[in-house]
Amino acid sequence: MTKKMVEKITNMDEDFAQWYTDVVTKAELVDYSSVRGSMIIRPYGYAIWERIKDALDTQIKETGHENVYMPLLIPESLLQKEKDHIEGFAPEVAWVTHGGDEKLAERLCIRPTSEVLFAEHYKNIIHSYRDLPKLYNQWANVIRWEKTTRPFLRTLEFLWQEGHTCHETEEDAHEETVKMLEVYAEICERLLAIPVVKGRKTEKEKFAGAKYTYTIESLMHDGKALQSGTSHNLGTGFAESFGIEFLNREGKLQPVHQTSWGFTTRIIGAMIMVHGDDKGLVLPPEVAPIQVLIVPIAQHKEGVLDAAYDLHHSLKSSVRIAIDASDKKPGWKFNESEMKGIPLRLEIGPKDIEEKKVVLVRRDTGEKIQVENEKIEAEISRLLKEIQENLYNKALGHRISKTAAAVTMDEFTGNLTKNGGFINAMWCGKQSCEDQIKEQTQATSRCIPFEQEQLSEVCVYCSEPADKMVVWAKAY
Amino acid sequence: MTKKMVEKITNMDEDFAQWYTDVVTKAELVDYSSVRGSMIIRPYGYAIWERIKDALDTQIKETGHENVYMPLLIPESLLQKEKDHIEGFAPEVAWVTHGGDEKLAERLCIRPTSEVLFAEHYKNIIHSYRDLPKLYNQWANVIRWEKTTRPFLRTLEFLWQEGHTCHETEEDAHEETVKMLEVYAEICERLLAIPVVKGRKTEKEKFAGAKYTYTIESLMHDGKALQSGTSHNLGTGFAESFGIEFLNREGKLQPVHQTSWGFTTRIIGAMIMVHGDDKGLVLPPEVAPIQVLIVPIAQHKEGVLDAAYDLHHSLKSSVRIAIDASDKKPGWKFNESEMKGIPLRLEIGPKDIEEKKVVLVRRDTGEKIQVENEKIEAEISRLLKEIQENLYNKALGHRISKTAAAVTMDEFTGNLTKNGGFINAMWCGKQSCEDQIKEQTQATSRCIPFEQEQLSEVCVYCSEPADKMVVWAKAY
Ligand SMILES: [Zn+2]
Numbered sequence A, B: 001m002t003k004k005m006v007e008k009i010t011n012m013d014e015d016f017a018q019w020y021t022d023v024v025t026k027a028e029l030v031d032y033s034s035v036r037g038s039m040i041i042r043p044y045g046y047a048i049w050e051r052i053k054d055a056l057d058t059q060i061k062e063t064g065h066e067n068v069y070m071p072l073l074i075p076e077s078l079l080q081k082e083k084d085h086i087e088g089f090a091p092e093v094a095w096v097t098h099g100g101d102e103k104l105a106e107r108l109c110i111r112p113t114s115e116v117l118f119a120e121h122y123k124n125i126i127h128s129y130r131d132l133p134k135l136y137n138q139w140a141n142v143i144r145w146e147k148t149t150r151p152f153l154r155t156l157e158f159l160w161q162e163g164h165t166c167h168e169t170e171e172d173a174h175e176e177t178v179k180m181l182e183v184y185a186e187i188c189e190r191l192l193a194i195p196v197v198k199g200r201k202t203e204k205e206k207f208a209g210a211k212y213t214y215t216i217e218s219l220m221h222d223g224k225a226l227q228s229g230t231s232h233n234l235g236t237g238f239a240e241s242f243g244i245e246f247l248n249r250e251g252k253l254q255p256v257h258q259t260s261w262g263f264t265t266r267i268i269g270a271m272i273m274v275h276g277d278d279k280g281l282v283l284p285p286e287v288a289p290i291q292v293l294i295v296p297i298a299q300h301k302e303g304v305l306d307a308a309y310d311l312h313h314s315l316k317s318s319v320r321i322a323i324d325a326s327d328k329k330p331g332w333k334f335n336e337s338e339m340k341g342i343p344l345r346l347e348i349g350p351k352d353i354e355e356k357k358v359v360l361v362r363r364d365t366g367e368k369i370q371v372e373n374e375k376i377e378a379e380i381s382r383l384l385k386e387i388q389e390n391l392y393n394k395a396l397g398h399r400i401s402k403t404a405a406a407v408t409m410d411e412f413t414g415n416l417t418k419n420g421g422f423i424n425a426m427w428c429g430k431q432s433c434e435d436q437i438k439e440q441t442q443a444t445s446r447c448i449p450f451e452q453e454q455l456s457e458v459c460v461y462c463s464e465p466a467d468k469m470v471v472w473a474k475a476y
């Protein structure tokens, strides 16, 4: 297995898709199985997910939410209760038709999302304004029957959290929708060093059954966009279909206002495609399962391994640190740690021991830094912060360099062809223009960003009056 | 909703099954849904599961295991690769036959357990003794198509962890099987205050596909047993069926030795049935989401609420504490906190404030203790420890009082009818005797306990020579 690790991977500018596949398999994040379109998340990949999950779960709880668990299976009749919702999801659900040897009277689908299950439960437990808000979240697996799949980015099954809340008023629901989008943006920017554009989806692109959908969009190395988290104001649609009503402060029955919001294992794909390079994965220190790898040099020489283990022992309470004391050559270990995206490598050999220093090597820049023994802990802490910031700034710089404004369709297609990336352009609000732009350019509307600019007075496509700037891009 | 909380629940000695249903619903641990046999785990129930999960996950990691995630769906052909395994599970799996509108070429089952998925992956990644051991675990949902279901105890879907490991030698696999059983026993005894009997399952009762199964068995308040965790030595059966081979230290190909072990949401049912009483749930402090509930007395009077919040503020870093400042009457709050099994109630009213003291009330004994202000923190800590111990000792006392030795079938049936509980009796090792005992008494062999006693020289059923003592009981 070790051999595979240091085989060359495909150059990212040559074939980005193949580079991605090489990285996810050779960095041992995933393995394939005989289940079409599903992935095995291996220990290194799952440890990354656990760090994301823990950070997000903490935020979800700190914002007042409680975790629950809903059933995996949904009866067909329940899924059908909200019309837009079933239309959106029916083509992509997996159906259970038999339990043991018995054919079921009613088909059950494996949840593609759990709005209808929450709705049914909320109807049972909400009666008065005193029961509101209900701020629930669940961590779960869901299945969507996709035709083409790629590890993390699009898989039949993925892991996620889905928040589902009920509120007294429209304003409360709106506030919640915004709040959770901000939580997602924080996780992306602070933990994963992925800069995001926040905005609202067009009617065409919003969630099936929502009043409106907010989204964070990020830009990959290859210039394609990736939807990185969504937060939906469901309005009273589900509440009306399911009869989730409460006695309000005036003693009248009214439907609750709902939201839902989700964040998935897909984000690991984004992190790989935003930060990775031709040597493999590059992990932001905040999310890296191992932040520092100690590689002993000439480890057969007396005192080297002892010194390496001493360092490991003295540092392990302040940093996630591991040691590679296997009998592989240092060169192999360097390549392996680079492939796995470990932020810092710490080299220690006989000469270093003599000179009371070690060498730290940054994964993001390749820079080598000699550090005296008494300064190691402080220097590691400083460097990890610097790497985290550098990755964010690099990604932001890349996004800025790949964002262009277009006032005409010539500029639109010209920029998109030449540079890829985000195209900012004005839009009249008609879905026909959105459809035409997609057909002609393959770019979809990513969002109507919260931060608007008035680039011109008219729609980039139809030249009719336009007051909305939309971000367009080809997307994963 | 609040009203329901303090409605009387069924007396446990009148109708234990109804008492159980009352408690799980009225303490708001679960709700039913339109999905037959599945449950909604509500915030209070899920918070208990999170505490169990966190404690067990820590132990699993400290014993060197790594978490992974395997697909939910298993192709029929893959499930069929190990003969005993498919025979055991085929009657109780749910089958997916359609994805969207398309009929699948091969049926997929929803995992009832994941041995075959791990086996397939292990075949891919294990080549040499250097790749061993592989110590993997996953937290997942599984489905078993049960006919009769009850919340936590038996549900179509449940949550669990399943460990799957590969080893070089039979001894290593044996050691792992024992080690993980010990981890489960610790979680039961230390965290959940449930005493367990450790032992080995008979051939009849072992896991489908295992060489042997170790189990921990606990005894419920009504005298019925509950299997609380199992650890299987799989031997080389799966390795041979799947071709999981490695080059050993002598350079020869050989199959790996495997184990698997699982612990489920079922244990919450055990905890309820071991500790609960006619007032509702009784939670061991270690696992209680709320350990202390502050109930202000005459909270409309000046200073009471302030004092209550001050207490909450000063104690919240050392104990899981909440305050009920709602406008319900104290009596309601007392009943509610008892129904929910909160270990300690802290009452504070005008007179207490004047006298610089509070009243603590134990859920397990009902005892009221006056505590001076400066001793509150220490006293809470002391009492929580005492309650934890008391619950364990009470449960152990109950088990001892409900355990009888039987040398003849008359004693066996007499004790079982009169007292329920565990019957210790000698067994010759023939399955026919085991079958007959089950048919005549409805008691099944729970295990061959590690701690053996030679109660007589002959089998309780057939009077042939016997050197194994078996624990028998009616079981959940
Ligand atoms: Zn237009």
Ligand SMILES: [Zn+2]
Residues within 6 Å of the ligand: B427, B428, B429, B430, B433, B459, B460, B461, B462, B463, B464
């Ligand atoms: Zn016998």
